[in-house]
Amino acid sequence: MDTLTLKIVFFAGIVLFFFIRYPYQQQNKKNQITDDRKTSQEKFLLVLVFLGMLLIPNIYVFSPLLSFADYQLPETVSIVGILLYAISMYLFWKSHHDLGQNWSPSLEMRAEHTLITNGIYKSIRHPMYTSVWLWCLAQALLLPNYIAGFSGITSFAILYFLRVSNEEKMMLDQFGDEYQSYMQSTGRVLPKLFF
Ligand code: SAH
Numbered sequence: 001m002d003t004l005t006l007k008i009v010f011f012a013g014i015v016l017f018f019f020i021r022y023p024y025q026q027q028n029k030k031n032q033i034t035d036d037r038k039t040s041q042e043k044f045l046l047v048l049v050f051l052g053m054l055l056i057p058n059i060y061v062f063s064p065l066l067s068f069a070d071y072q073l074p075e076t077v078s079i080v081g082i083l084l085y086a087i088s089m090y091l092f093w094k095s096h097h098d099l100g101q102n103w104s105p106s107l108e109m110r111a112e113h114t115l116i117t118n119g120i121y122k123s124i125r126h127p128m129y130t131s132v133w134l135w136c137l138a139q140a141l142l143l144p145n146y147i148a149g150f151s152g153i154t155s156f157a158i159l160y161f162l163r164v165s166n167e168e169k170m171m172l173d174q175f176g177d178e179y180q181s182y183m184q185s186t187g188r189v190l191p192k193l194f195f
Contacts, residue, residue: 001075001078001079003070003144006078006081006142006143006144007060007061007143009082009085009142010057010061010085010139010142010143011058011061013085013089013135013138014054014058016089017089017092017135020089020092020093020096021092021096024096024099024100024101024103025103027100027101028101028103028104028110030101031101031102031110031111031112031113032110032111033104033108033109033110033111034109034110034111034113035108035109035170035174036107036108037106037107037108037166037170038106038107038108041162042106042107042163043106045158045159045162045163046105046106046159048155048158048159049155049156049159051151051155052151052152052153052154052155052156053135053136053139053151053152053155053156056147056148056151057139057143057148057151057152059148060143060145060147060148061148066145066147066148067145069145069146069147069148070144070145071144071145071146072144073141073144077141078141078142080141081137081138081140081141081142082138082142084134084135084137084138084141085134085135085138085142087134088131088132088134088135088138089131090131091120091127091128091130091131091134092128092131092132092135094119094120094127095120095121095127095128095130095131096128097119098116098118098119098120098121098127099116099121099128100116102114102116103128107163107166107167107170109170109174113174115171115174115175115178115179115182117182121186122186123185123186123187123191123192123193124186124187124188124189124190124191125168125182125183125186125187125188125189126164126167126188126189127189129160129164129188129189130189130190132156132160133153133156133160133189135152136152136153136156136157137153139151139152139153140152140153164188168183
């Protein structure tokens with residue numbers, strides 16, 4: 001597949017990502033934040049992910065600045081990339097849909113916060129992060145460039161491993177035993193069955 005097509009596919013995914021998120025972002029504004037754990041580490045992680053998943057790949061898509069780091073990829077890799085991108089989009093939508101107004105871009109609890117344990121959350125505790133892992137894999141397979149291809153997965157891996165246990169601690173503080181037993185029956189990013 002030629003590079004221009006891959007760039008168009010990747011950029012279309014970014015546009016879709018914002019379309020999926022926008023209505024939930026609007027809906028969330030009504031649900032007041034009651035516990036804000038957006039530490040300076042969290043703010044740093046959000047900036048890092050912005051660079052790795054948005055700014056750097058878009059510099060690659062829209063300018064020749066990173067072309068010195070280009071390489072070739074076989075067609076089958078691009079096809080797998082498109083497939084993973086599509087699955088990522090579906091999971092991204094599904095997790096927003098099931099989480100409803102409990103969603104936050106960072107570690108926050110809200111006034112009307114309820115523990116979601118159904119839908120996709122019945123078997124996976126962090127399906128939105130599953131979708132972002134898939135997105136980052138797709139980014140690596142769709143963009144044949146050492147910098148723009150791998151900046152997503154590098155930055156998200158740092159965010160994921162530093163954030164996920166803090167998020168679970170926050171949920172345990174809020175929901176106690178209820179979250180504890182929910183943890184027993186679910187896997188973090190894949191259903192427990194496959195862990
Ligand atoms: N980690 C989850 C959610 C990401 S959004 C996922 O990957 O799907 C982050 C916010 O979601 C957190 O600040 C927390 O307040 C909220 N959250 C996480 N799991 C939740 C659950 N099971 N029910 C309700 N809210 C949850």
